[in-house]
Amino acid sequence: MPGPAHVAESLWGLLADGSLLASVAVSMRRVCEGYAVSVLVGVPLGILIARSKALEDTVGSLVAGLQALPSICWLPLALLWFGLNDTAILFVVVMGSLVSVTISVQDGVHNLSPGYVRAARTMGVRGLALVHHVLLPASLPSVLTGIKLGWAYAWRALMAGELLFVSVGLGHLLMTGRELGDMAQVLAVMVVIAAIGIFTDRVVFGNLESYVRDRYGLGRA
């Protein structure tokens, strides 16, 4: 088991030869692309499922079923459909995070007080306007939780996806470390992934959430 000094040295080595920067950049781009697709598809899908009985019975149960699948299940399919390229990795990332975004949004809209919707309807709000002015703003706190979860799932899925083939990326650095029995490198990459996770959670999502909570009167008692 390598000590902290050993890990720091490995981290420095990865930084110095440029492989860490390149890997972080490529992995980050993959996560961002997959995550953007997940949010753009997942949020509307969650709202639709929550608002339509027919969709909930059909697509809703499918999504609930897919949630149980770990990302590595998608690897053979991704390989078969897309081949050895970035699209296959993107597919695995989307399949990993889309479902969790959809389910959280769906739950958020489900748990809205029906009073809001009824009041809006009484005032003649229908269709897209109802979604835009009532449903989305009212469920924003849980939508935010959903997309935050989606980010974490996207990272996990990416680590699985990057094992598909050898290309630049954090998942590959992790695997190289493992294959060569270089635990210091494995730990160094784990530190980097955790650091990115903490940064995103605290700086990006943490601030947004605290802002939204305050605006919704959900601040600390």
Add this chain to the structure above:
Amino acid sequence: MRSRARIDPRLVLPVVGVLLFGALIVFGERAIDRSTRAGERPRTRVRLAYFPNLTHAPALIGVAEGRFQRALGPAVELSPKVVNAGPEAMQALLAGEIDLAYVGPSPATNAYLRSAGKALRIVAGAASGGASLVAAGDSRIEGVKDLGGKKVAVPQLGGTQDVSLRHFIAAAGFAPVPNGGTVDIIPGGNADILTLFKQHRIDAAWVPEPWATRIVLEAGGRRAVDERDLWPGHRFATTVLVARTGFLGQHPELVGAMVKENAAIIAWIAKSPKAAMNAANAQLKVLSGKALSDEVLSESWSRLSFEADPNRASIEGFAEAAFECGYAKQRPGDLSGLFHMEAGPP
């Protein structure tokens, strides 16, 4: 006039964070060599898969020194893909994503049998040998006959070394524990086996190079059997070159050029082993960031031989052994369709 509304810093920080990520992506990706990214494509491409392994030395050398590209000519682009395991390489080949692959005989035979003999042909050999039974230094294991009641590790269930172990212990009159025998077969990754050895959790391991040598040098192991000694003629196939049947039909001349270059590289390896060894190690360093130490490199290299003949008898032996261990549903039967050793379309 109303004073400008104050913007909450909790809205600014996330935006700054996202911008930082964006800058990181743009900046970092610029650092990556442009040549590895998709650019203009020439008319024909040859997609070649190989592993970052010493047993794939002809591929390592052929790609690193541009020999394959030169053999194919300027009108054809060689697109090498590095993969980590045979089953994945074969999946990609079945999906039509790979045209040629350096791969172990077991995954190749499996893919051939699963596709009812349609997917691929073995067009050349590359490496032979390079696997050993390593025993703990303080054990009294001298050979397969001493494995009764022992814990023996293999890299992967159903992998080449696993099949070899099961085949040779059966010949010595033993059986694995789940089948009522006494030999406890433990699957684990090569790196994990090295760790298990250091912790004295296993008695022996059947592993490929360079792991067998690393166990000997780093974990106090002892090489009990060089697998080559168990095979007739002292040789068995470790790596072969396979071609996708569709590609072979369309571009027999390109496959021919690659087979010829493979043979030329193997001849060069035989003539100047030192230079070849270092060239292969240099490419390993490029691919995985780490080169093998000189000690491990030269010892592992001495356990391998490189030959352009795929050694059909040993491949048929492996297929038969895989069936006997229960890894294949039917007897492999005649494998003559698997080999395509003459020039021209299948």
